[in-house]
Amino acid sequence: MAETKIVVSVVETIKVIKFESTYNKEVKQLILSVLSEYGFSFHSEWDSDLDNIEATYSGRSGFWIAVDGSKIIGTSALLEYQNNNAILKRMYLSRTYRGKGIGYRLLDEAISFARTKMYSEILLDTTRTMVQAQKLYTAFGFIKTKEQDELIIYKLKLK
Template sequence: MSTQWILRPIKPKDDAAVAAIIRAVMPEFGASGPGFAIHDAEVDTMSASYSRSRHAYFVVEQDGRVVGGGGFAPLAGADPSVCELRKMYFLKEARGHGLGEKLLRRCLASAKEAGYQLCYLETLTGMDRAQKLYERLGFSQIPKALGNTGHFGCNRFFTLDLSHASFS
């Protein structure tokens, strides 16, 4: 049986699955304590949280089951031209298939279409494969956090200039 992967915008019916993925994956990387996105209020209502203007969240479905997701929104406490890549996580069985790159490209293209000029993200030591992907797509590591995300547990920060980049 061949696997069918579908990348699509989040729907309300996906909220429980996405929350479960976030709550399963983040502790894998030691990101379950204070200062991590696992505690954000939006985790249980992702479809509503990302239905606003200049927000988007996409899920990856494998044979009808949500196995990952990621999105973007305005970076809190920053210039309106800056977005934040948010909550991009995959279950173990969905990793290593190139889905992260497809999802990231979709997020970045959509963020650029929404008028953002800079994309910011926060991550942490140990999420090495993700950081290699970010760098491969043009992100540069910066020395300190931007904006006001409240994620003081993160210790790696990256930005990407969207104005001259292509993600097709």
């Protein structure tokens, strides 16, 4: 009798879940690893949210992680901002998992959350070197609103 093999896509085994404090250390490590890959390092002012993710992203804010089994492979976050707007933050994915639709799922989770919270717009900033991320943002309808040096600002109108 011939043996039948079932092939399961890596993407099918990955879950996007709400952040829990038990993941704080691993999330911070992943984010700092991706930042390092692009030539950035921890900045105490800009990255202070990583030391208290649960408190920073509570209420009308949210933080999600992509997990492959018990391994954290990606993150996305939405932070409440002024005038009923939100800021997309912490959109990071481990290099080996890029280009497989996981970033899409993380971004979709954040945008869906923003819609349930009745936000008017989502703002985000990225750098010129994060080309794959820029393609993802424009695919979701984000519009480039400003470019300054290495920084690019995008906006998505929800209403």
